[in-house]
Amino acid sequence: MNPRQPLGVAILGSTGSIGVSTLRVLERHRDEFNVVALIGGSNETVLAEQVAAWKPRMSGLVRGESRAPFPAGPGILTDAATHPDVDIVLNAVVGAAGLDATLAALRAGKRVALANKESLVMAGHLVAEAARAGGGEIVPVDSEHSAVLQCAAAQGAAPSRLILTASGGPFRGWDHDRIAGATAAEALQHPTWRMGSKISIDSATLANKALEVIEAHYLFGLPFDAIEVVVHPQSIIHAFVEFPDGSVLAQLGFPSMELPILYALTHPRRLLDGGVRRFDPLTAGPLTFEPIRHESFPAFALGVAAGRAGGTMPAAFNAANEVAVQAFLAGQIPFGDIPRVIDAVLSRIASSEPASLDAVRATDTEARRIAQDAAGCS
Ligand code: NAD
Ligand code: MG
Numbered sequence: 001m002n003p004r005q006p007l008g009v010a011i012l013g014s015t016g017s018i019g020v021s022t023l024r025v026l027e028r029h030r031d032e033f034n035v036v037a038l039i040g041g042s043n044e045t046v047l048a049e050q051v052a053a054w055k056p057r058m059s060g061l062v063r064g065e066s067r068a069p070f071p072a073g074p075g076i077l078t079d080a081a082t083h084p085d086v087d088i089v090l091n092a093v094v095g096a097a098g099l100d101a102t103l104a105a106l107r108a109g110k111r112v113a114l115a116n117k118e119s120l121v122m123a124g125h126l127v128a129e130a131a132r133a134g135g136g137e138i139v140p141v142d143s144e145h146s147a148v149l150q151c152a153a154a155q156g157a158a159p160s161r162l163i164l165t166a167s168g169g170p171f172r173g174w175d176h177d178r179i180a181g182a183t184a185a186e187a188l189q190h191p192t193w194r195m196g197s198k199i200s201i202d203s204a205t206l207a208n209k210a211l212e213v214i215e216a217h218y219l220f221g222l223p224f225d226a227i228e229v230v231v232h233p234q235s236i237i238h239a240f241v242e243f244p245d246g247s248v249l250a251q252l253g254f255p256s257m258e259l260p261i262l263y264a265l266t267h268p269r270r271l272l273d274g275g276v277r278r279f280d281p282l283t284a285g286p287l288t289f290e291p292i293r294h295e296s297f298p299a300f301a302l303g304v305a306a307g308r309a310g311g312t313m314p315a316a317f318n319a320a321n322e323v324a325v326q327a328f329l330a331g332q333i334p335f336g337d338i339p340r341v342i343d344a345v346l347s348r349i350a351s352s353e354p355a356s357l358d359a360v361r362a363t364d365t366e367a368r369r370i371a372q373d374a375a376g377c378s
Pocket of ligand 1: 014015040041062091116118141193194195196197198257
């Protein structure tokens with residue numbers, strides 16, 4: 001990449017939490033980047049404001065409620081992801097809806113700054129294959145994976161073991177029965193991050209950390225035995241990275257997605273940026289670590305087991321989780337039923353190998369059907 005030529009950026013999911021944070025980062029680097037496309041899933045008002053401020057060549061809403069001047073329909077995600085003026089696709093769509101754009105962008109040789117971890121979880125091999133075939137590359141936006149990449153890039157060596165940190169979510173200190181009956185308002189109150197509703201619920205069940213273990217497996221090519229998780233309530237250390245000689249590096253910072261977003265845009269370069277709160281160990285205070293309480297957060301082990309099983313099982317886990325989270329947010333199931341629905345799907349569905357795109361889509365559809373049935377809202 002030529003550092004003097006502004007790089008074209010497409011933001012998919014521009015109206016969400018990561019999308020808005022990305023525009024805040026780009027605002028500070030208008031000479032480095034040019035916003036070519038802004039695509040939202042909903043929220044016409046926010047999109048209209050973004051379009052007025054950035055005047056992208058392409059903009060649109062995916063959902064049906066859009067009126068002129070925005071084109072609508074899922075095809076605009078892949079159109080934006082493959083637009084000839086786009087160098088970097090920041091995929092901040094939530095859920096399975098982000099998969100096609102990730103694949104299309106990689107096949108078109110783009111850098112994908114990936115917040116949409118669900119793409120990699122559903123179809124990790126296919127995503128890697130698309131990158132090889134088209135010459136595209138994936139750079140993670142997820143803070144833990146950005147931490148791993150930053151340590152590995154600084155070292156110029158491949159990690160041999162990872163320890164991803166988890167805040168533990170809003171229910172870290174709660175007892176089992178209280179967690180099972182938690183309300184949506186309680187589950188959405190994340191202690192250290194402000195995020196969209198789906199990932200907030202995933203953080204409360206720890207399903208998010210299972211998605212991240214699978215994400216790390218595909219991003220860094222490490223076996224599941226070499227990817228561990230530790231609860232770290234302060235969210236200051238984002239990951240520990242062990243190298244073959246036993247040395248461990250970690251990446252630190254006050255919780256903010258703006259740094260991992262900026263790094264995903266610039267990797268392996270670093271830009272001068274005053275937007276991120278300066279680190280101060282005294283303000284950060286004591287850093288503590290504890291194990292995951294598996295009996296209270298069964299979604300984590302279910303997700304990691306699906307990752308280890310491979311084939312289309314991770315896609316089944318992802319779909320089951322998406323349906324369960326939606327059912328919980330709609331008031332149809334209690335919080336404690338989210339892992340129950342996931343478990344019902346994983347024990348009833350058959351995995352297929354190899355996980356072709358057709359097999360992934362079929363598993364996604366079937367897992368959603370079983371999950372709706374298990375959630376009692378079919
Ligand atoms: P969000 O709900 O705030 O935003 C999601 C965006 O995707 C919105 O623009 C929405 O309109 C759009 N969208 C929703 N459904 C869509 C569909 N069917 N088709 C097209 N667009 C659709 O979510 P978020 O918190 O910004 O998270 C986005 C992604 O980034 C998720 O995969 C999440 O796991 C990941 N992520 C988020 C954070 C964070 O701090 N928010 C951190 C790490 C990773
Ligand atoms: Mg994360």
